[in-house]
Amino acid sequence: MGRGITQVAAQAGHPVLLYDPYPQALDKALAEIEAELQKAAERGRLQGRVEEILERIETVAQLEPCAQAEWVIEAVPEQLELKQQLLGKLGELNPQAVLATNTSTLSISAIAAKVPRPERVVGLHFFNPAQRMKLVEVIPAVQTGEEVVHRALELSRRWGKEPVRVGDFPGFLVNRVARPFYGEALKLHGEGVPREHVDWILRGMGFPMGPFELMDLIGLDVNYAASQSVFKGMYAEPRYRPHTLQYQRVAAGLLGRKSGEGWYKYPPGPPAPPAPPKADPASAPLAFIVGPNALAQELRARFRHTQEVSEADFVLDCRVLLERKADFLEDLPVVTLAWGHSASLASASYGHRPVAGFSLVPPLGEQTIAEVMAPLSGPNAASEIAKRYFEAHGHTTLVLSDQPGGVGFRILALLINEAVSALAEGVASAAEIDKAMRLGTGYPRGPLEWAEILWLKPVLRALEGLHAELGEDRYRPNPLLRRMVAAGLESFGSIAGLTPGASPVSKESA
Numbered sequence: 486m487g488r489g490i491t492q493v494a495a496q497a498g499h500p501v502l503l504y505d506p507y508p509q510a511l512d513k514a515l516a517e518i519e520a521e522l523q524k525a526a527e528r529g530r531l532q533g534r535v536e537e538i539l540e541r542i543e544t545v546a547q548l549e550p551c552a553q554a555e556w557v558i559e560a561v562p563e564q565l566e567l568k569q570q571l572l573g574k575l576g577e578l579n580p581q582a583v584l585a586t587n588t589s590t591l592s593i594s595a596i597a598a599k600v601p602r603p604e605r606v607v608g609l610h611f612f613n614p615a616q617r618m619k620l621v622e623v624i625p626a627v628q629t630g631e632e633v634v635h636r637a638l639e640l641s642r643r644w645g646k647e648p649v650r651v652g653d654f655p656g657f658l659v660n661r662v663a664r665p666f667y668g669e670a671l672k673l674h675g676e677g678v679p680r681e682h683v684d685w686i687l688r689g690m691g692f693p694m695g696p697f698e699l700m701d702l703i704g705l706d707v708n709y710a711a712s713q714s715v716f717k718g719m720y721a722e723p724r725y726r727p728h729t730l731q732y733q734r735v736a737a738g739l740l741g742r743k744s745g746e747g748w749y750k751y752p753p754g755p756p757a758p759p760a761p762p763k764a765d766p767a768s769a770p771l772a773f774i775v776g777p778n779a780l781a782q783e784l785r786a787r788f789r790h791t792q793e794v795s796e797a798d799f800v801l802d803c804r805v806l807l808e809r810k811a812d813f814l815e816d817l818p819v820v821t822l823a824w825g826h827s828a829s830l831a832s833a834s835y836g837h838r839p840v841a842g843f844s845l846v847p848p849l850g851e852q853t854i855a856e857v858m859a860p861l862s863g864p865n866a867a868s869e870i871a872k873r874y875f876e877a878h879g880h881t882t883l884v885l886s887d888q889p890g891g892v893g894f895r896i897l898a899l900l901i902n903e904a905v906s907a908l909a910e911g912v913a914s915a916a917e918i919d920k921a922m923r924l925g926t927g928y929p930r931g932p933l934e935w936a937e938i939l940w941l942k943p944v945l946r947a948l949e950g951l952h953a954e955l956g957e958d959r960y961r962p963n964p965l966l967r968r969m970v971a972a973g974l975e976s977f978g979s980i981a982g983l984t985p986g987a988s989p990v991s992k993e994s995a
């Protein structure tokens with residue numbers, strides 16, 4: 486990371502002293518920076534000449550020359566004592582510099598505690614690769630002076646980055662809000678969903694990669710360490726608990742691409758998703774669509790259906806609340822939205838009719854995969870109809886075992902709930918949470934914007950249903966979501982009375 490940050494600073498026109506106690510690490514870093522710059526120049530993407538940028542970088546094997554620096558940014562191995570000692574020493578050598586740490590998991594306040602004049606310590610969390618990723622989390626410690634925070638935001642902007650001010654909490658913002666992307670995927674896999682199905686469904690929703698292929702890229706060990714660190718930092722809050730499946734693979738040395746095998750073997754890597762079927766809506770069974778929510782509206786706008794239940798081949802019930810589902814009297818097969826419950830639980834509500842669960846996550850695109858959940862009694866006429874219906878509309882359809890919530894929605898709902906909890910705790914503002922998740926992870930949209938697309942009430946009701954059926958704390962809706970729905974608020978931008986907790990969220994960004 487030190488090499489990437491050096492390149493960013495030098496490209497922005499700043500002279501850099503690059504310190505590392507291992508000379509071979511310095512040689513390697515310079516060679517890699519030069520190769521990166523050459524590549525950028527060949528593609529016509531470099532401002533300035535390679536030699537000119539390289540001339541701004543001076544490598545040093547001693548700390549003393551750093552006494553003159555205006556900024557010190559450390560990216561040494563992730564050990565609290567090492568960072569405390571190094572910044573402490575640099576703080577003595579250089580009484581003026583802002584001392585920044587690129588830690589991904591350690592408390593900035595704990596690092597600052599061992600540094601002379603801790604008010605000049607700040608977290609500057611770059612994302613890998615630093616020379617390409619736009620996001621920088623700027624994290625004040627509780628000791629950090631406001632002026633230092635402003636300087637850190639300003640420096641990041643001058644370096645061409647998009648800084649987001651974030652509270653000093655475990656995982657900061659992106660690593661915390663992203664936990665369910667992995668955690669819930671692992672849980673679903675542990676419940677029997679094939680990992681490639683999870684990956685295909687999430688890619689179909691617009692994520693650049695599925696959770697398992699992404700863990701393989703990051704390294705299972707690195708991802709497991711991040712899970713453990715947030716879990717520990719949150720005092721064993723159950724929703725952050727790492728999964729035994731992670732431990733097993735790491736212990737077995739299956740670390741992902743770098744070791745030749747993680748969740749997949751390399752080569753060939755993850756299997757490609759099946760090509761979507763050719764759309765032929767006229768051949769689709771005729772649906773009677775029930776429900777008022779955003780999904781029902783999108784389906785009515787684009788999918789074959791009738792307003793007359795007497796003409797319908799089946800009922801597509803898009804309501805979320807299980808209790809509502811008992812009041813449907815037509816004697817037709819039912820394909821019912823499973824966001825808040827399993828198909829098996831729903832089948833009791835519809836009496837003797839064949840019932841299947843389904844999940845689709847708006848906004849629907851060409852790559853969206855339809856999920857069909859057969860109840861525990863097995864596939865039936867309703868699951869057959871569901872598959873034919875979604876395929877006739879051009880959507881790859883996977884018939885899965887009976888997962889309450891489905892796969893894509895369940896992962897997204899927990900990302901939303903985590904983003905709401907970060908908002909409620911004042912880790913960052915709603916707009917900054919969404920921006921950070923888009924820039925830091927490549928998500929197609931921020932979790933809070935996504936919640937608004939789905940509508941907040943169905944998301945809340947689904948989480949309540951999952952909490953009731955699965956009985957685990959991780960599905961408990963954040964009270965802020967509950968209060969917003971009770972108050973009739975549809976957008977996070979319209980919250981007026983949100984008082985951040987102990988976190989120093991800036992007045993500018995709040």
Ligand SMILES: NC(=O)c1ccc[n+]([C@@H]2O[C@H](COP(=O)([O-])OP(=O)(O)OC[C@H]3O[C@@H](n4cnc5c(N)ncnc54)[C@H](O)[C@@H]3O)[C@@H](O)[C@H]2O)c1
Nearest residue numbers: 486487505506507510560561562563587588589611612613
């Ligand atoms: N790799 C990532 O994706 C990533 C992303 C964001 C933040 N970070 C954070 O950046 C920091 C560095 O991570 P990395 O992946 O670049 O690690 P790394 O092991 O690749 O690099 C660490 C460098 O520190 C040097 N070093 C070791 N001991 C030192 C000391 N006593 N003084 C000075 N330098 C020393 C090593 O020679 C090496 O060049 C960590 O805090 C990590 O959490 C990493």
